[in-house]
Amino acid sequence: MSLIEVMAPAGSFDALSAALRAGANSIYFGVGKLNMRAGATANFNVEDLPKVARFCRKAKVKSYLTLNTILYDNEIAEIRLVCDAAKAAGISAIIATDFAVINYARSIKMPIHISVQAGVCNLEAVRFYATYADAVVLARELSLKQIKNIITGIEQEKITGPSGNLIKIEIFAHGALCVAVSGKCGMSLATYNSSSVRGECFQNCRRRYKVTDYESGDELVIDNEFVMSPKDLCTIGVLDQIIASGISILKLEGRGRSADYVSTVVSCYREAAEACADGSFSQEKITEWLERLEQVYNRGFWHGGYYLGENLNEWSASGHSRASKRKIHVGRVTHYFPKLKVAELSVEAHDVKIGDELLITGKTTGAVPFKVEEIRIEGQKQKVATKPVLASMAVPVKVRNNDQVYLLVERKFGE
Numbered sequence: 001m002s003l004i005e006v007m008a009p010a011g012s013f014d015a016l017s018a019a020l021r022a023g024a025n026s027i028y029f030g031v032g033k034l035n036m037r038a039g040a041t042a043n044f045n046v047e048d049l050p051k052v053a054r055f056c057r058k059a060k061v062k063s064y065l066t067l068n069t070i071l072y073d074n075e076i077a078e079i080r081l082v083c084d085a086a087k088a089a090g091i092s093a094i095i096a097t098d099f100a101v102i103n104y105a106r107s108i109k110m111p112i113h114i115s116v117q118a119g120v121c122n123l124e125a126v127r128f129y130a131t132y133a134d135a136v137v138l139a140r141e142l143s144l145k146q147i148k149n150i151i152t153g154i155e156q157e158k159i160t161g162p163s164g165n166l167i168k169i170e171i172f173a174h175g176a177l178c179v180a181v182s183g184k185c186g187m188s189l190a191t192y193n194s195s196s197v198r199g200e201c202f203q204n205c206r207r208r209y210k211v212t213d214y215e216s217g218d219e220l221v222i223d224n225e226f227v228m229s230p231k232d233l234c235t236i237g238v239l240d241q242i243i244a245s246g247i248s249i250l251k252l253e254g255r256g257r258s259a260d261y262v263s264t265v266v267s268c269y270r271e272a273a274e275a276c277a278d279g280s281f282s283q284e285k286i287t288e289w290l291e292r293l294e295q296v297y298n299r300g301f302w303h304g305g306y307y308l309g310e311n312l313n314e315w316s317a318s319g320h321s322r323a324s325k326r327k328i329h330v331g332r333v334t335h336y337f338p339k340l341k342v343a344e345l346s347v348e349a350h351d352v353k354i355g356d357e358l359l360i361t362g363k364t365t366g367a368v369p370f371k372v373e374e375i376r377i378e379g380q381k382q383k384v385a386t387k388p389v390l391a392s393m394a395v396p397v398k399v400r401n402n403d404q405v406y407l408l409v410e411r412k413f414g415e
Contacts, residue, residue: 003200003273003274003279004026004117004247004248004249004250004273005026005062005248005249005250006024006025006026006250006252006266006269006270006273007024007025007026007027007028007064007170007227007249007250007251007252008022008024008026008027008028008218008262008265009027009029009175009250009252009253009255009257009262010027010028010029010052010255010262011030011043011255011256011257011365012044012259012363013048013051013364014053014259014300014361014362014363014365014366014367015030015255015257015258015259015261015262015366016052016366017055017075017259017288017362017363017364017365017366018259018260018262018266018366018367019061019063019262019263019266019366020055020056020059020167020366021263021366021367021397022113022262022263022264022266022267022268022270022366023222023267023270024061024266025061025062025408026061026062026063026064026092026249026372027056027061027062027063027064028063028064028065028095028251028255029043029044029052029063029064029066029255030043030044030065030066030067031043031044031045031046031048031049031065031082032045032046032082033069033090034067034069034071034075034078034079034082036211039227046081046085047088047091049065049085049086049091050089050090052089052091053089053090053091054105056092057090058311062092062093063091063092064091064092064093064094064095064113065082065086065091065093065094065095066094066095066115066255067079067082067094067095067096067098068096068097068098068101068115068117068172068364069098070097070098071096071101076189079100079101079104080104080142080155083101083104083105083108083110083156084317086110087108087109087263092111093111093112093113093135094108094110094111094112094113095112095113095114095115095137095312095353096113096114096115097114097115097117097118099310102114102133103132104389106162108134108302110132111133111134111162112132112133112134112135112162113133113134113136113137113161113170114129114132114133114135114136114137115137115150116137116138116139116140116172118136118137118388119139120136120137120138120139121138121139121141121142121146122150123149123150123154125158125380126150126153126154126159126167126169127131127157127197127250129142129167130159130161130167131162132161132162133161133162133167134161134162134163134165134167134168135167135168135169135170135248135249136167136168136170137171137172137251138150138169138170138171139234140171140172140305140306141306142306142307142358143306143307143308143309144242144245144307144308144309144341145309147169147245147247147307148245148246149274150169150318150383151169151245151247152198152246154166154167154353155246160276161338167399168248169246169247169248170247170248170249170250170251171242171249171251171368172233172250172251172252172309173235173236173239173242173249173250173251174213174232174233174234174235174236174252174253174254174255174265174269174293175231175232175233175252175253175265176230176232176233176253176254176299177231177232177302177305178230189351191204195262197215201217210264228301230299231299231300231301231302232298232299232300232302233253233299233301233302233305234290234293234298234301234302234303234304235303235304235307236268236269236286236289236290236293236304237286237290237303237304238303238304238307238308239269239272239276239281240281241272242307242350243273243276245319249274250269252265252266252269252384257296258296258297258298258327258361258367259362259366259367260296260298260359260361260362260367260369260406261297262328262366263366263367264292264293264295264296264367265293265296265305267292268289268292268293271285272285272286272289273290273346274402278382281398285399288361295325295408296325300347316405317383322357324354325408325409325410326356326408326409327352327359327406327407327408328349328403328406328409329349329404329407330345330348330349330350330352330358330405330406330407330409331345331346331347331348331349331350331387331405331407332345332346332401332402332403332404333345333346333360333362333399333400333401333402333403333405334346334390334401335401336395336399336401337399338398339395339398340394341394341395342392342393342394342395343360343392343393343394343395343399344390344391344392345385345390345391345405346388346390347385347387347389347390347391347405348386348387348388349387349388350386350387350407351384351386351387352372352375352377352384352385352391352393352407353375353383353384353385354372354373354374354383354384355371356371356408357370357371357372357405357408358370358371358393358394358405358406358407358408358409359400359405359406359407359408360404360405360406361403361404361406362400362402362403364400365397365398365399365400365403367377368395368396368397368399369408370394370395372393373393373394374393375391375392375393376391376392376393377389377390377391377392383399
């Protein structure tokens with residue numbers, strides 16, 4: 001079994017660096033307002049494109065720019081400038097839905113991926129988009145059997161994209177799901193005049209609601225208070241089946257998430273993909289990966305999601321994170337000694353003791369978790385670094401001045 005492409009989300013330079021360090025084969029990101037996570041993360045600016053492309057080229061990783069919202073006439077000039085800038089910077093491809101983007105990207109010979117927002121559910125749609133794109137992200141609501149049938153059709157008919165290669169099929173493997181088909185929901189638009197297909201979703205579905213009889217005032221009791229809020233998709237337990245279907249790219253959701261989330265999710269799926277390729281994929285490894293995935297942001301897991309076509313009654317749980325660990329801000333890095341592999345930390349907001357789990361994040365560093373084995377203050381060994389103080393600790397990889405330091409603690413639900 002060949003090694004599959006693992007595509008990581010990047011909503012910031014911290015997350016981008018974390019993805020590269022964790023073993024992503026490609027990253028996807030947005031700039032400005034014209035992407036589906038415009039309201040969920042700071043995003044990058046057009047001026048950042050050369051730096052993003054440079055980071056990725058150095059790591060031999062592909063870079064995909066998401067321009068996947070619907071567009072209005074007054075935005076056409078802007079989107080063309082962004083496409084031109086992406087091509088000039090050396091971005092690998094553009095992920096698009098609106099034909100204004102697709103047509104212009106094709107005119108400047110910029111590779112295209114069709115976004116999940118296009119809702120591609122059948123081979124006929126793949127044939128159509130193959131005129132424009134080299135990869136198609138299938139709708140998240142398909143079963144594994146349907147996905148396999150589409151891929152078989154591509155292979156039998158030899159459906160190729162503009163590159164001349166067989167068109168690639170990409171699916172979401174992990175992360176947030178939407179109550180609407182492929183994210184095309186009107187709830188936020190109706191209640192806040194803020195459209196989900198413009199990257200401005202207010203996530204009404206993630207909230208608790210009461211269903212009340214308008215005439216009598218009687219309240220309908222619903223066992224699951226978050227009936228419209230799906231659990232997060234998790235396919236790591238069935239990744240061997242997913243890969244065996246013939247897909248080319250595993251896409252991990254999370255451009256609004258932190259660097260440690262990106263680091264954990266990417267590293268788990270990278271390891272799982274390698275295990276599928278070398279034949280070492282096992283239940284023991286799945287259990288270990290799931291324990292790690294549960295430590296970072298999640299709303300509970302829907303294992304296999306729609307791909308397995310079963311257990312639909314388990315799809316919703318909570319509108320909030322079910323991460324088994326939470327972060328408490330400690331301070332920042334003030335210096336790193338590369339020969340000693342020791343960092344000097346300014347402990348400002350929370351004490352640190354031997355045995356604590358810490359996390360360091362930064363724009364170039366990404367996310368670096370480690371266990372405190374030794375603490376030195378002014379050269380002397382100490383059991384506790386009591387704020388405020390400068391303390392030195394061994395850190396396994398290079399970190400940088402002003403990187404942020406967090407304490408990782410077990411979450412007690414209700415917090």
